[in-house]
Amino acid sequence: MRRVSFWGAHACGVLVSAFCGDxxxxxxxxxxxxxxxxxxxxxxxxxxxxxxxxxxxxxxLSRRLCLALVLVGIAPLVHAQDxxxxxxxxxxxxxxxxxxxxxxxxxxxxxxxGTISLGIYDSSGQxxxxxxxxxxxxxxxxxxxxxxxxxxxxxxxxxMLPPGKYxxxxxxxxxxxxxxxxxxxxxxxxxxxSPHLRAVENLKVVGENELALLVTLPGKVEGSVNCDxxxxxxxxxxxxxxxxRFLPQRYSVQAAEGEISFQxxxxxxxxxxxxxxxxxxxxxxxxxxxxVIDRAQxxxxxxxxKQFSPEGAFLRQMLFPLSDPQPKIVAASTTSDQVFLLxxxxxxxxxxxxxxxxxxxxxxxxxxxxxxxxxxxxKQIVAxxxxxxxxxxxxxxxxxxxxxxxxxxxxxxxxxxDQRASVDLMIGYDxxxxxxxxxxxxxLQTVSETQHLTRVILARHGEKSIDVFQDDExxxxxxxxxxLDQMMAFDGGQIELK
Numbered sequence: 248m249r250r251v252s253f254w255g256a257h258a259c260g261v262l263v264s265a266f267c268g269d270x271x272x273x274x275x276x277x278x279x280x281x282x283x284x285x286x287x288x289x290x291x292x293x294x295x296x297x298x299x300x301x302x303x304x305x306x307x308l309s310r311r312l313c314l315a316l317v318l319v320g321i322a323p324l325v326h327a328q329d330x331x332x333x334x335x336x337x338x339x340x341x342x343x344x345x346x347x348x349x350x351x352x353x354x355x356x357x358x359x360x361g362t363i364s365l366g367i368y369d370s371s372g373q374x375x376x377x378x379x380x381x382x383x384x385x386x387x388x389x390x391x392x393x394x395x396x397x398x399x400x401x402x403x404x405x406x407m408l409p410p411g412k413y414x415x416x417x418x419x420x421x422x423x424x425x426x427x428x429x430x431x432x433x434x435x436x437x438x439x440x441s442p443h444l445r446a447v448e449n450l451k452v453v454g455e456n457e458l459a460l461l462v463t464l465p466g467k468v469e470g471s472v473n474c475d476x477x478x479x480x481x482x483x484x485x486x487x488x489x490x491x492r493f494l495p496q497r498y499s500v501q502a503a504e505g506e507i508s509f510q511x512x513x514x515x516x517x518x519x520x521x522x523x524x525x526x527x528x529x530x531x532x533x534x535x536x537x538x539v540i541d542r543a544q545x546x547x548x549x550x551x552x553k554q555f556s557p558e559g560a561f562l563r564q565m566l567f568p569l570s571d572p573q574p575k576i577v578a579a580s581t582t583s584d585q586v587f588l589l590x591x592x593x594x595x596x597x598x599x600x601x602x603x604x605x606x607x608x609x610x611x612x613x614x615x616x617x618x619x620x621x622x623x624x625x626k627q628i629v630a631x632x633x634x635x636x637x638x639x640x641x642x643x644x645x646x647x648x649x650x651x652x653x654x655x656x657x658x659x660x661x662x663x664x665d666q667r668a669s670v671d672l673m674i675g676y677d678x679x680x681x682x683x684x685x686x687x688x689x690x691l692q693t694v695s696e697t698q699h700l701t702r703v704i705l706a707r708h709g710e711k712s713i714d715v716f717q718d719d720e721x722x723x724x725x726x727x728x729x730x731l732d733q734m735m736a737f738d739g740g741q742i743e744l745k
Contacts, residue, residue, distance in 0.1 A: 352415045357660045357735035365417035366689040374688045415739025424729045432629040433722035442484045443721035465699035465719040478624035502526040520559035532579040540574045563606045563618040597627045660735045676700040
């Protein structure tokens with residue numbers, strides 16, 4: 248965003264239309280003949296109330312008359328403000344809702360280069376309208392000694408503001424720095440380009456060197472993505488179509504209803520092997536062997552990964568302690584002794600790549616042999632719905648008291664009497680991401696554009712910096728906002744609606 252500094256004798260004026268039609272708004276805006284791209288690039292109008300201006304072009308006579316009548320209504324009001332800057336603007340609209348309410352807000356911009364956020368407050372101090380959010384001063388039309396633009400002062404909920412006295416207050420936000428610090432609780436997310444995998448639902452070896460993963464993203468979006476045999480993602484998540492690689496007919500063996508079945512032509516043929524108890528997942532392995540996730544013992548709840556010969560003879564197994572994540576899905580290489588497990592418990596989900604090292608013969612011939620495995624990669628997604636902040640980092644544990652807001656000293660505005668101004672800052676989020684805001688709700692600075700956020704925590708990092716921890720149910724991201732003192736508050740004066 249281009250930042251423009253205004254200083255000296257320049258005053259800033261905002262012409263506000265409460266219920267103009269969009270057509271009238273467009274006509275007034277086009278006095279500067281700016282392209283739609285130039286105007287829409289940096290302004291965020293709330294609730295879609297701002298119309299996209301069009302380039303100047305000859306208009307039909309009826310529309311030119313409509314514009315002329317509006318401008319005739321504006322001129323006396325602006326003139327009155329010039330003559331008496333301290334008087335509160337007022338206007339008495341006719342009963343018809345189509346009539347434009349016009350007020351003028353005039354203020355001298357603080358001597359700080361940056362963006363502007365401006366809100367309209369009712370007599371109780373409640374924010375009722377976000378008029379500007381991180382807008383550039385270049386969005387205000389430049390006059391001889393003033394700047395103006397077109398907006399509306401409807402309530403943020405969309406209805407007409409009732410008659411009464413209102414106040415305009417805002418901030419100029421200077422060069423605040425926002426930087427990403429880290430990612431927590433999700434090993435799949437390593438940088439800002441990583442897809443946010445909320446969960447892995449299935450996995451399968453494809454080709455000789457890749458795994459295909461069925462995944463769920465924040466917002467319950469389903470898709471698939473590939474990773475190499477070291478667990479590194481190798482491409483973007485595909486969400487537009489179903490991944491046919493996971494259709495039942497693309498498997499040669501499956502576990503269903505407590506049985507192992509092999510695909511034979513157009514159908515499936517089940518087998519009854521003596522060492523099977525209650526198989527849950529199966530995958531074809533090297534040399535025609537079959538890997539099966541099964542109950543370790545008929546009378547126990549623990550699971551085991553078992554390998555069988557093509558004829559069903561038991562070869563080896565790996566046991567899983569009940570305190571560990573339990574295996575849910577197995578995939579296997581058909582060219583090497585590698586298996587890949589999707590494991591889960593209440594605390595985490597993990598995907599591991601394992602390579603068979605050796606099989607240890609049991610001391611008791613009546614016992615089954617146990618295998619020794621090497622973990623080649625492990626990716627965890629840790630459950631973190633109620634994470635807390637301890638020592639400047641998110642942790643899993645009891646929730647300590649969270650900071651609701653942080654008070655920050657602002658740069659003194661030499662145009663106003665308060666030389667030690669401060670503001671209470673909070674963190675907010677919506678569908679577009681997270682943002683720094685005042686305690687009364689006025690957005691000041693975008694922190695991130697991460698969507699589907701469910702929780703955001705604010706933590707103090709220093710006198711002039713804060714940390715923001717945000718969760719989209721896939722990963723907790725940490726951002727740091729510094730130079731918080733590079734802000735100035737200003738008073739836009741009173742507005743009276745009659």
